[in-house]
Amino acid sequence: MKLIFRTSLLHLLLYCVTHTVGVDIKTDPPVDGEGLIQTELNNTVSLKCTVGADTPNDEELVWLRDGMTVNLKEENKKGASSVCVSPVIYDDNEATFTCQLKRDATHKASVTLRVTYPPELSGSEEVTVEEESTLVLTCDIWANPPVSTVEWTRNGSMVDLFEGGFVVTIGGSTSQLTVSKVERSLHEGTYMCTAKSPKYGPYSKTFYVTATDKTIKFPLMPTIAAIVVVVLTALLAVVSRWKKIVKCFKK
């Protein structure tokens, strides 16, 4: 009985503390159960901060984004202050906005943004690659939440990593399909990468790969020899000129 009384008194006290002093933030869209504002790229998020009921109406407010002060117009400081995040960008993901009394930073409230976006995969690209050279196809799989799977197909069936010399690598933001020595009969075709987002579903990009004949590489050693000769000749010319110039000065 005593215990119950104590906890309810504590609740009452906490209630009083959070509701009579300080600031309150209202958001559009509203904060979810996890305390986050769920939004998508290019959307708009509005945040409005007001001082608590017992705080003077002309009390100045300050907004911080991840600890950095947000510039506010003079008329947007006293008693209530609004900030608008528009458009929402990648960088706003996990950004925390804090509103506090200018006079006393202990009176504050915060909200955090969760920005979701699908991978930017669409359309198609024509890729020409020389026989026996390296083919690299890259797909941007950056997304929030992260994609759950990435698949590569050639002519409609999964690329065979054991035949055909394909290597698939997945980094944080890209997936690459690499063939280190292209053979026309094995590697020409229509490739597609598909990244599945747990929130937005599958996104794909297509690559039309054609192989061309190997070109004879420009012979490197004779070229270097020729360049060396040219440079040396030029240097000799400068040296002989230099002698003349030096003589000239000694006159």
Ligand SMILES: *[C@@H]1O[C@H](CO)[C@@H](O)[C@H](O)[C@H]1NC(C)=O
């Ligand atoms: C966001 O806007 C930019 C520029 O207008 C556009 O290129 C991009 O596709 C948009 N992204 C989304 C997910 O709507």
Ligand SMILES: *[C@@H]1O[C@H](CO)[C@@H](O)[C@H](O)[C@H]1NC(C)=O
């Ligand atoms: C894929 O399809 C194209 C066009 O039909 C064809 O020319 C190519 O040989 C095929 N590639 C493989 C490896 O089967």
